[in-house]
Amino acid sequence: MRLTPAGALVLVAFSVPVAIELRTLFGIFGVALPLASVVVFEAVLLAAIAVAYVASSDSDADAAAKH
Amino acid sequence: MEIHAYEKLWLGAALLLIVGFIGTVAFGAVGAGVDMIDDDGGTVDPGALDQHPKFGDPGVYQSGPNEYDVYVVAQQFQFQPGTAEAIEVPVDSTVTFHVTSADVIHGFEVVGTNANTMAIPGQVSTFTVETDEVRDHGIVCNEYCGSAHHAMEGTVKVVPDDEFNATDGGA
Amino acid sequence: MATFVDRYPEEASVVKACLTVAFVSLGIGAFFGLVQALHRTGVVRLFSSVDYYTVLTAHGVLLALVFTIFFLLGLFTWAITRSLERPLPNIRLTWAWVGLAQAGTVATAAAILAGFVPDIGVSADVLFTFYAPMKAHPLFYAGLAMFIVGTWLAGADWFLAYREWRKDNPDERIPLQTFMVLTTMLMWYLATIGVAVEVVVFLLPWSFGIVETVNPLLTRTLFWFFGHPVVYFWLMPAYLMWYTILPKLAGGRLFSDPLARVVFVLFLLLSTPVGIHHQYLDPGIAEGFKFIAMTNTMFLLLPSLLTAFTVVASMEHGARQRGGEGRLRWLGALPWRDPAFTGMALAGLMFAAGGFSGMINAGMNINYLIHNTLWVPGHFHLTVGTAVALTMMAGSYWLVPQLTGRKLYSRPIGLAQVVLWFVGMVFMSNAMHRAGLAGVPRRTAEPQYNSFDFTTTMGSIEELQLQIAVGGTLLFVSVVLFSFNMLASAIEDPVETPVDDRLPAPLSGADGSPRVLDNLRLWTAIAVVLVVLAYTLPLASIVQDAGLFGNVPGVPMLIGNFVESLAGVIA
Incomplete structure (x- = not known):
C-alpha cells in the first residue's frame, strides 16, 4: 500500500501526541526525561515516517516500471 | 433488528x-x-455573617483532642482567614473546614490536593481532612468571582504540634 | 446534476445566513482565545488582567453558544429539507427565527463587548455560566432569552415540516436525519426549561431591580439543568455528521440505521437528569442526589461508546470498499486527502481522548482533584473545542459547496487547516490537563500566585505554559486558514456539480427495526419522568433552604466595583 502525501501528513500529526506521551510513559516508570527528549522522540518518529514514505513511493515506482 | x-x-x-x-x-x-461535600453544613444568613457565633470570628477552633474546626469566609477577593494571615493547623490532626461566602460564588481549593469546594452565599460547605505532613499549602479561589479573582489566594500551614498556638491561627 | 442550492434556493439562503453568523463568531472567538492563551501564560499581554474576564466571557459565549448553535441551526435546516425532500412549510417563520436568534446574539455580544469601554456603563463580565449573584446588564439576559426563543421557533419550524411530510407519508419510517433533528430538539426543549426559568423568572427581573435578591444555589442548579444537556446540543450536529456524512466520505455507508436511532433516543432520555454532576462540590445538595446524577452520567457513556464502534466500523467498511486490506493496513486506504474526511476522523480520535478525561470528571470522588482546575477547559477543548468544532469546520468543506453551488477554493489548505487544529489542540489540551492536576485553576488571568508555587509531577509549570501558548497560536492560525478558505470559496465561479452530495443508504436499514424507536411521544414522556425524578427533591430542598428568591443581593460586575473592592482588600 502506497503512503500518500496526505497520509504521511496525518501520520506526522499523530506522531506529536505520541512523542509527548512517550515522556509521560517513561515518567511512570520513574525515568524523568527533560523537555528536549520530546524533540528527540519527535525527530525519530519523523525520520521513520520519512523512510516509510520514500520506501513506499520507491516500491510504487518499481511496480509501475514492471508493468 | x-x-x-x-x-x-x-x-x-x-x-x-x-x-x-x-x-x-x-x-x-x-x-x-x-468524604464528599453535601448538605451537612446547613445554611447561614449571608447578610449577617458577623453575628454568626463562628463565622462572626472566623478561624481555627479546637473541638477535641487532635480535632479542629476551621471557619473560613470567602469574599471578593480574600479568604478570612487564609489571605491576610495563614490558616495554621497542627500536624497529625483531624481538621474540619467550614466554608461560606459573603458575596458571590467562590471556590476554595487547597492546591494540588482534593480538598476542594465551592463557597456559595447562604450555604456552608464542610469537609474533613487529616494533616499528615508538616508543610505549607497554597489556597486559591477557583471560581471566577470578579475583576481581581486572580489575586484571591491564601496559605494553609501545617505546623509541628509544639509550634501550634490555637490563638494565633484562631485569628 | 443539481445540488442543494438548485433544489431549495430559499432554504440554502437560510442555511448560509446561519453559517455566516457561526463563522464570524468563530473568527472573533478564536482571536479572543489566542489573546487569552498568550495572556494567562504571561507570554504576550495586550491589556490589563481586569479586561481578561471580558475577553473570556466573549470567547465562551461566542464559541460555545453562538458558533456551535448557529452552525446547528444551519445544519439542521439543511438536514430536514434534504431528508424530507421538501421545502420548509413556511419560509416567513423560518426567517423570523433566524432574525430573532441573530438579534439576541447581537444584544448579548454588545452587552459583553461594552465591558471594554467603562464609560458606557454597560458590562456583562459574568462568563458564559453567569452565576448569580454576579450581575450583568439586563441587555445580556434579554439577548440570551431572545436567542433561546429563536431556537425554540426553529424547532417548531422543523416539527411543522415533519408534520406536513407525515401527512403525505403515513406509513414510512422517519428519515434518519430528520429523526436525529427531532430527538435533539425534544431534548433541547426539555433542557432549556431550566435556563428559561432561571433567566426569565429570576435573573431578568433582578437585573432590572424588580426583585432585590436571588437564591444563588437555585439559579446555579437551574443553569446546570440546562448546562449539561447543552453540551449534547453541541455534540448532536457532530454526531449527525459522523453517522450520515462521514461513512460516505470514507467511501462506504453507515453500518446500522437502527443503532443510530437507539443512540439518539438514549441522548434524549439521559442528557438532562445529569446536570448535578457539575455540582459535586456544591454545598446544599445531598450526596444521594449527586450519586443519582453520577449514575445517569455514567450510563450516558453508552451512546458515545456505541458511536465510537459505528464510526470506526463504517470507516473500515469504506476503506475496504476502496481496496483496503489487512487488520490495520486498511487505514491507509482512507481518503486522507479530503479535508472533510480527515478533519472528522481526527475530531473523532480526539473525542476519544476527551471521553477518557470526561470519565475522570464524572467520577464523583476523583472529581475533587480536578474540579475547576485547568483540567476542565482541557477536557472541553477536546470535546466541544475539537469533536464538535473541528467536525463542523471539516463538514463545512463538504456542506458549503452545496449551499453556494461553488467549489471549495483549496483542498490542500483545508487539509493543512484540520491537521493544524489537531496538532495545536494536542499541545494546548495536553498541557491544560497536566496543569490542572498540579492545581492550576481555570478562569484566571495570572500564571502564578504570590504565596506559593505550583508543583508538577513531571517537567515544569513553565514548559506547560509555553505548550499552551504554542497550541493556542496554532489553533488561531488554523481558524485564519479556515476563514480564508471559506471567503475564497465564496467568490469561485458557480459550477454544475460543486461536490458529490449523494448519501448512500445504510448497510442495515430502518425497515427491520422495531417501530417503537420512532415513537417520539413515548421517549419524550420517559425523558420527562427521569428529569422529574432527578430534580424534584434537590430543587425542593434548595428552595426550602433560602426561598425562591433567596436572600443574596446582586454584585454588579463593573470596573468601578473592582477599584472599591481592591481598596477594601488593601484596607
Whole structure:
C-alpha cells in the first residue's frame, strides 16, 4: 500500500501526541526525561515516517516500471 | 433488528465498564469512607455573617483532642482567614473546614490536593481532612468571582504540634 | 446534476445566513482565545488582567453558544429539507427565527463587548455560566432569552415540516436525519426549561431591580439543568455528521440505521437528569442526589461508546470498499486527502481522548482533584473545542459547496487547516490537563500566585505554559486558514456539480427495526419522568433552604466595583 502525501501528513500529526506521551510513559516508570527528549522522540518518529514514505513511493515506482 | 456480533460484544464491554465505574465510586463512598461535600453544613444568613457565633470570628477552633474546626469566609477577593494571615493547623490532626461566602460564588481549593469546594452565599460547605505532613499549602479561589479573582489566594500551614498556638491561627 | 442550492434556493439562503453568523463568531472567538492563551501564560499581554474576564466571557459565549448553535441551526435546516425532500412549510417563520436568534446574539455580544469601554456603563463580565449573584446588564439576559426563543421557533419550524411530510407519508419510517433533528430538539426543549426559568423568572427581573435578591444555589442548579444537556446540543450536529456524512466520505455507508436511532433516543432520555454532576462540590445538595446524577452520567457513556464502534466500523467498511486490506493496513486506504474526511476522523480520535478525561470528571470522588482546575477547559477543548468544532469546520468543506453551488477554493489548505487544529489542540489540551492536576485553576488571568508555587509531577509549570501558548497560536492560525478558505470559496465561479452530495443508504436499514424507536411521544414522556425524578427533591430542598428568591443581593460586575473592592482588600 502506497503512503500518500496526505497520509504521511496525518501520520506526522499523530506522531506529536505520541512523542509527548512517550515522556509521560517513561515518567511512570520513574525515568524523568527533560523537555528536549520530546524533540528527540519527535525527530525519530519523523525520520521513520520519512523512510516509510520514500520506501513506499520507491516500491510504487518499481511496480509501475514492471508493468 | 440485526446487531452485529462484534457490536454485541462491544455493547457488553461498555456496560461492564459503566457498572464498574459506578461500583468503584460506590465502594469509595461506603467502603473506603471518602468524604464528599453535601448538605451537612446547613445554611447561614449571608447578610449577617458577623453575628454568626463562628463565622462572626472566623478561624481555627479546637473541638477535641487532635480535632479542629476551621471557619473560613470567602469574599471578593480574600479568604478570612487564609489571605491576610495563614490558616495554621497542627500536624497529625483531624481538621474540619467550614466554608461560606459573603458575596458571590467562590471556590476554595487547597492546591494540588482534593480538598476542594465551592463557597456559595447562604450555604456552608464542610469537609474533613487529616494533616499528615508538616508543610505549607497554597489556597486559591477557583471560581471566577470578579475583576481581581486572580489575586484571591491564601496559605494553609501545617505546623509541628509544639509550634501550634490555637490563638494565633484562631485569628 | 443539481445540488442543494438548485433544489431549495430559499432554504440554502437560510442555511448560509446561519453559517455566516457561526463563522464570524468563530473568527472573533478564536482571536479572543489566542489573546487569552498568550495572556494567562504571561507570554504576550495586550491589556490589563481586569479586561481578561471580558475577553473570556466573549470567547465562551461566542464559541460555545453562538458558533456551535448557529452552525446547528444551519445544519439542521439543511438536514430536514434534504431528508424530507421538501421545502420548509413556511419560509416567513423560518426567517423570523433566524432574525430573532441573530438579534439576541447581537444584544448579548454588545452587552459583553461594552465591558471594554467603562464609560458606557454597560458590562456583562459574568462568563458564559453567569452565576448569580454576579450581575450583568439586563441587555445580556434579554439577548440570551431572545436567542433561546429563536431556537425554540426553529424547532417548531422543523416539527411543522415533519408534520406536513407525515401527512403525505403515513406509513414510512422517519428519515434518519430528520429523526436525529427531532430527538435533539425534544431534548433541547426539555433542557432549556431550566435556563428559561432561571433567566426569565429570576435573573431578568433582578437585573432590572424588580426583585432585590436571588437564591444563588437555585439559579446555579437551574443553569446546570440546562448546562449539561447543552453540551449534547453541541455534540448532536457532530454526531449527525459522523453517522450520515462521514461513512460516505470514507467511501462506504453507515453500518446500522437502527443503532443510530437507539443512540439518539438514549441522548434524549439521559442528557438532562445529569446536570448535578457539575455540582459535586456544591454545598446544599445531598450526596444521594449527586450519586443519582453520577449514575445517569455514567450510563450516558453508552451512546458515545456505541458511536465510537459505528464510526470506526463504517470507516473500515469504506476503506475496504476502496481496496483496503489487512487488520490495520486498511487505514491507509482512507481518503486522507479530503479535508472533510480527515478533519472528522481526527475530531473523532480526539473525542476519544476527551471521553477518557470526561470519565475522570464524572467520577464523583476523583472529581475533587480536578474540579475547576485547568483540567476542565482541557477536557472541553477536546470535546466541544475539537469533536464538535473541528467536525463542523471539516463538514463545512463538504456542506458549503452545496449551499453556494461553488467549489471549495483549496483542498490542500483545508487539509493543512484540520491537521493544524489537531496538532495545536494536542499541545494546548495536553498541557491544560497536566496543569490542572498540579492545581492550576481555570478562569484566571495570572500564571502564578504570590504565596506559593505550583508543583508538577513531571517537567515544569513553565514548559506547560509555553505548550499552551504554542497550541493556542496554532489553533488561531488554523481558524485564519479556515476563514480564508471559506471567503475564497465564496467568490469561485458557480459550477454544475460543486461536490458529490449523494448519501448512500445504510448497510442495515430502518425497515427491520422495531417501530417503537420512532415513537417520539413515548421517549419524550420517559425523558420527562427521569428529569422529574432527578430534580424534584434537590430543587425542593434548595428552595426550602433560602426561598425562591433567596436572600443574596446582586454584585454588579463593573470596573468601578473592582477599584472599591481592591481598596477594601488593601484596607
